Amino acid sequence: MIQKIIRFLRGYVKIRIAGYSPERFLNLCSYHQIYLWGLSPCENSYEMYLSLSAFRRLRPIVRKTHVHLTVVQRAGLPFLLRRYRRRKLFFVGFLLCVSLLYVYSGFIWDIHFEGNEKWTDEVLLEFLAEKDVTPHMRKKEVDCAGIVRDIRKEYNDIVWVSASIDGSRLRIQIKENDDTFETTAKEEEKPNDLVAAEDGVITQIVTRAGTPQVHIGDQVKKGDILVSGRVDVMNDAGEVTDYQYKQADADVYADTQMEYEDTMDVSYRQKTYGKPSKYQVFLQIGRWRFTIGSLKNSYKEKEVFSAEHQMKLGENFYLPVTYGKYEVKPYTSAEKKHTEKEIQDELSENFIQFSKELQEKGIQIQENSVKIHIDQNSASAKGILYLNQKIAEKADTEILEIERKNEDESLGTDN
């Protein structure tokens, strides 16, 4: 392959040798260290390739051996240049291409981020833009150490940054601190009660902190205190001497009820799309917009779809060029009615979905009395769900002041 390229660059010719003793010609060539290749016999003559510089040394050998030499083919760069030497614009274009390549390679064309999960490319790009680091900046002006410093200063949870220039791309590698995803802030030590979030009958209660106020089988209303965050401190006489306030913590399950209702229309409009859709394609450069096709129509009912794409170079260099397509679809609509079976299927499907969502939240459905009613215009699924669920909800504890009796103080001094 390399040999072929070298041959092409230097130029080579294919010649045909005919005459009394072409073999002698070949032997003389090898004696004069002239390299021949692709030698093939061809009706009392030989054809072969040799390089342009070797061809220039051939004249004395040809004379000596009295052979007849014809050039069959010329190939290679020197011949190409000679053939196209009058095409000045071609050379101008070539020079322009080389110089543009040189100039353009002096710019950053793309910014590439690696290793970022929490901070998205867009956020980081915006931040870098504030620091005047953008695609299309000059490569010389890029201060990698400065970028690293800025990012480290701005984002605390980015623990390691490396910025490097990779050709015409600025590569920024980031290592984020995984620990910051967890909430490290301490929970407030404010005391709280647990109150009922809904009406119901308590079925189970497990208290870990606080004083339970209800028992299994109690009927509670929304807002009733279930577990108090206040713990009484008693003295030997069984009197309350002080209160300790805690964050109440308990699992409280209760049987609750919930109304369920889901309605749907019996009738619906069915769309049938007509055939000739109208298309318009556009290309927008800056403020200029070129369109092909027209959206003019006299459709009564129609849907318009549009899609728009912004062109970008590489990953993050957006150009002010957008292209896209509009489509107008005509349709005719007709009123239709669902059949009874369809209604039933859809409403039960909805109900099953709803039950699943409840179960995912940890709520058990013990019983339901949901029934489907179909009227002339609408259909509904209605009923009551009997559930068993956690009903505790946090609420602030009322802080009580202790009434201190004067006797207590005198008692203390007596001893």
Added chain:
Amino acid sequence: MKREAEKESLKERLAAAANMPKDVVLGAPVVTILGTGEMCIENYRGILEYTDLLIRVQTKGPQIRLHGKELQIEYYTNDEMKITGRIESLEYIK
């Protein structure tokens, strides 16, 4: 003639005794055949005849005669040539 043959055998014995490569000392042709389609000849004097059925090559010793089909000389320099094609027979002619 006899003297020449004697000289030759003396050279040969000398080369064998000194453990020297014979292609260098005696100018013996080195023929390398790869499969049936490729052949290299080194240490030759020149081409005597070349068609796509027969190639004759002169060496310092005997003449090499190569029969085959679609024979072609891939390249050709002062000390080595490479022949491709379907090789059928190779003869040495004194």
